[in-house]
Amino acid sequence: MLSLIHSIKSLLLTILFTLALMNIAVGDQTSHVYGIHDRTPDKIAFINANIYIEPGKLIKQATLVIENGKVVSVEKKAAAPSDARVIDATGHTIYPGFIDPYSDYIFGSTSSGFNFGEPPKYDGDRFGGNAWNDAIHAQINWYSEFEPDPETAKTYIKNGFTALQTARLDGIFQGQGVVVSLADGIPNDLIYNANAQHFGSFNKGSSKQSYPSSLMGSIALIRQTLSDANWYKEAKGKMSSLPEGKKVEFNAALEALNELATTGLMFNSDDSLSTLRASSLFKPYQLNVSYIADNQEYARLPEIKNTQATFVLPVNFPKQPDVSSFESQLDTSLAELRHWERAPGNAAVLEKNKIEFAFTQYGLEKKSQFWDEVKKTIQHGLSEKAALAALTTVPAKLAGIESKVGRLQPGMMADFVITDGNIFTKGKVKSVYLQGQEQNFEPLSPINVAGTYQLTINNKSIRLTLTQEGETVSGELFASEKSESTSKNNDSKNDKANLKPDDLISLESVSLSGNQLSFHANLTPLGLDGVFRFSLHKSQQQFSGIITFPGFARENISLTLIEPANKSSKDTNETDKKAINYVGKLTFPNRAFGQIKSPKQVSLHIKNATVWTSEKAGILVNTDILIRNGEITQIGKSLSTPSGYQVIDATGKHVTAGIIDEHSHIAISKGVNEGSDAITAEVRIGDVVNPDDINIYRALAGGTTAAQLLHGSANPIGGQAQVIKLRWGANAEELKFKQAPPSIKFALGENVKQSNWGDQFTIRYPQTRMGVDTIVRDAFLRAREYKQSFDVYDDLSRSQQKQTAPPRVDYRKEALDEIMANKRFVHAHSYVASEILNLMQIAEDFGFKIQTFTHILEGYKVADEMAKHGASASTFADWWAYKFEVYDAIPGNTCLMMKNGVNVSVNSDSGDLIRRLNTEAAKSINYCGMTPEDAIKMVTINPAKQLKVDKYTGSIKAGKDADFVIWSGNPLSIYSKVEQTWIEGRRYFDIEEDEKMRIQLSTEKSQLIQKALSSDNASSTAKNGHSESRSANDSELQRYLLKDNTVWHCEDNFDFWHFINNKTSTKQSVQQGGH
């Protein structure tokens, strides 16, 4: 009952409060005024305050004058104007109001509109001249949807925020944001910048449209869309050039995107690796892009600095990993522990490296935690100046309102925060002014009632001690005679100290409101039977009021202060800075087995090895190899060691060229298939290379030094491939095998006709091998036509050109054209004889060649035709029977193709087999009698030829890259192990070093676990360690979990975005048919 009354009371108060503000807030500029015009003067002078007029500029004993929602003056020790209301802010600090540059505020954020089990949706919803893709809605101006929401605003204001930049955080191009004041009022008065930054992300959000279904798809869509926007600028209002020859369409989204150059873009890439991807994506357009950080920027710092972007830092640092038991520790990785330890230091690292950043409340589960988290960044070494800049000037600049807010200068908005001391240490927000309106959380000088008082009831002498924390008061009553009788010299404090707990009577229902204090207490222990109620008000040093006796009698009473409480000052500048000492290491990548530094290139003399050259020379026994500057310089017997060379005695060991995998899906982020459209030649695996994938290191431990990362097999023409060298520790760009010519994945058969995708997937063309033939032919016809359109345009006269739109660059067709021009090489996933023959026919009809048939399990049936066409083959050693189209697969496939003159390799298509391609090759020895020399070629020089990198790698030959493996014995024997793996004269794997590293990693992990166990909140981990938040972005950010690297397969075709956006993700929508 009491609580009900209480809530009604607070509701009424809220309404009253709101009405009062509304009265002031409603402007009369363009609105009609009903009733009496408000002309209350609102000039206020804050005196005796410590005022930060901007980061690093503190004026002590300053006077701030505001009027009409603006700052009039800030001056040291200035007298308050005579017409101003004066507020004494002694002991308080004033900061410019904080600005959050990235908020969903009233608009909400990404949530999937997709339900698993629904049929795919290939077309977008068209209205209002929008873009073809539902994830692009750049034409929305979010200011037109804006109305303030005081409840949500309060979660910001309480932390000192006065303005924020906001949009609905949904989709790829999300529209143009709006910067608003958090004050209460009509939107017209609150909008600070209606033309703020555009917002964007890689996540298609609520769009149900299939395309894009992967990160690389999103990147391709952005690339095409930005190019289209440029084209649209030229083309608008003209006739399009051939072949369409139509009027150029009206496109509101493209029109809006042409503002990007002036407005800039606020981009949420989801993680710092993707930030680097976004940065290269936007580079050609010279846009001003700011990125939402994931606080792992410290782990790839040079690259991050290179972006020259401003970062927006959430402060949702990882919760402490659960290491409370051995069992729970099993789920906690070293990477998670390291990141838990260092994440709060990310801001300090950025400051030290002069990377500009702002803070945001985005991503915080509980906004009330904001300051606790920000203080951690200070404890980890961030300067208060940079922290304040991250809350004021930096976000003001991002939001395009730096002339209005972010500092306290005459003429700027009266948006500021009053705290009772240094907010970066112990100070708390007491009051926030928004456009001159106060939102008060605690009175500036609250009545202080703490102390010890003397009172008398029924001639009994009683003492009352009151303690006060903010507006919360508690206290105790006890008899005072006892102490007086025992020791007269004792002061009142000791009185209480000498008492047993039983003698203390706690006050109940204590309420302090203004200077009114009320409470009740059961005084029976004092010999006064019953519960007594007190209603007091404070004046000067004493309380007076009435006491209500149990029998309703009332008496006046007065309480005299005999001992004031000690006052503690919060205005301390000493930061709670313990020197931060990280136990965790920082490696590249920052996880177990990461490199402390890049391996050194050495000059090397390998002595007395059995060398499998993969060349005509064959297998050479007792042979030496010299290596310098990353190249093999000499092969011979008993060579002398040049000075400065390291020597490896390889007696009894075997050396082969580094193993090369024609078909791999390791080191790929967020989707291996853009399995939406049937033709997706525009997507690029090269955009989503993941240098942090542990599978790189594990593949090195199996002797693999290079791999072609292929798009999956979900569509007839899939994405562009990326050849990498496994330079573990390098960044994504450095992993790329630069000399490898461009290539692309095609696919045929069951996967592309969606045979095993489930019953919903029956509407995409093609559903048969007949359709696969025609859709591929159609794609090439269109690409040919596309190329011709450029010639046609060039041939137009100048006046004709003026009226004609230039041809639109189409990245999909560009890739197809490169294939026909023999600049991009096709690796075609294929199984059965008919489709293999047919694809060769198509290629020949369009004047190109299939470089490699990959998988090609029925290659043995058409080996002579393949040889004639000039196609090579990369197959599984012995896989079969996992789906119908591989029922005729045989392990003798390799031998039969090779006998017919086809270049043959074996590939992995898995994170497992890439670790042991040597024994995969050896299977051809026991299944079809291949020679060992030919078998080793199947994983070295043959795949090198297929990837057209045989000039550089794939055999042990003078002049080639020093990419090689040292084996404990015959490399094809099941009994042999890899001992060392080298790339370009750098040692990336060493079996002994690996052992040592494991001991170090184990020590480091145990130290981190000790640190976690002994840290303050160790006990609360179990409860708070995991977030229940289901918003996709939030849950991703909030968990302490770092998601595992996914090992993709060809057929891992599903919509990545639908998966991570969906709240109840299961595996049901996933198809699986085999490779």
Place this chain on the structure above:
Amino acid sequence: MTLKHLITGLVIATVAFKLTANDMVPGKQANTTTLIKNATVHTVSQGVLTQTDVLITKSTISKIGKNLPSPEGAEIIDATGKHLYPGLIALTTTLGLVEIGAVRATRDAQEVGRATPEVKAHVAYNADSEIIPTVRSNGITYVEIAPTGNGITGQGSVMQLDSWNWQDGLVKAGVSMHMQWPNTGINKSFWEQRSPTKQKEDNDKAQKQLEELFEKIKAYAKARKSDSNTAIDVRWEAMRPIIDGLTPLFIHANDYRQIVQAINFGNQHKIKIVLVGARDAAMALDLIKSTQTPIIFTAPWGQPARSDDGYNVAYTTPSLLETNQIPYALAIEGDWNVRDLPFAAGQSVAHGTSKAMALRSVTLEPARILGLEQQLGSIEENKQATLILSKGDIFDHLSHSVEWMMINGRIVDLNNRHKQLYEKYSNK
């Protein structure tokens, strides 16, 4: 566990496929005697005997020794330079139950429901599967076939791989009861959108349900024992040999926590268990040893399960088991890939296992786990004549070449679909 594994079985394939019988004719029971002369005999039980003869009478190994006299009418096999092994035994397979993984019509390994102890693998065994001869020709002679899925999946059976039909092939029914232990860890795959807390709750719930299920089953068994008129529930009836400790429960458990819980569960309910999977066995060596829990290790090429694990954690587990004197069988779960079993044993040798233990792990140990160690798994006098003869070491691709096979005295045709297709297209 990879996404691929989890989604297997959710695939809906619409292709109906009529299976054709394989062309290999099952061998006839030998009436004669066979003398294998001068072989390197890998006896398993008595080490490797060089230049040794083995005499087979009907379906039994009757004599082992040097320069054995040749009985009249005996077929003589000159095995000079060749290696004689007991036939390999593959555990926990779906041979004959699955023909083409992606084609639903050809899958008979997984029944619907969380507890289907009543189903028996052998009744669905397709003796004409094209896969069987391809596995056989690599040296595998006996297999345990078992239902798959979640929860209690059903009864395993031992089959010999050269038969006209399942009745002909069946060696021992109800040899095992398979069960997947509930998840214990936190899944960190991107597609797992349940929070760690929710996952833990779900894990605990699944375990509680399992406990409750066992209480129910025990109550049923008790009721049936005391009153034979108690109505039969086919599911729980099938569990009675487990409750009575007659048949082992094959618990599939990989995570350390699963292993510990499974072993404790076995002790608590006083039932016999066999651990299948045992990926994290290296963490629980003491417990496994002290409880003498039989192990079927199924991750010879296992990928590291955790972010911080070394690349070879799975590779080296068999050698750790051996060092700690824990006997184990090596197995490959699946169907067509079971033919890699000899190489899996070789792989363990590369990472520290002795050759003797490696061979034992694919012969005598599986025989022991199946309760067939009196007949199978080693070359000993009076044991069954189930033998393979290879040109060289069967563990290594460089030398593996099975030329002759006998299962229970029957000579096995080592041809298969792959060899036939190879032959056909060699003539193109």
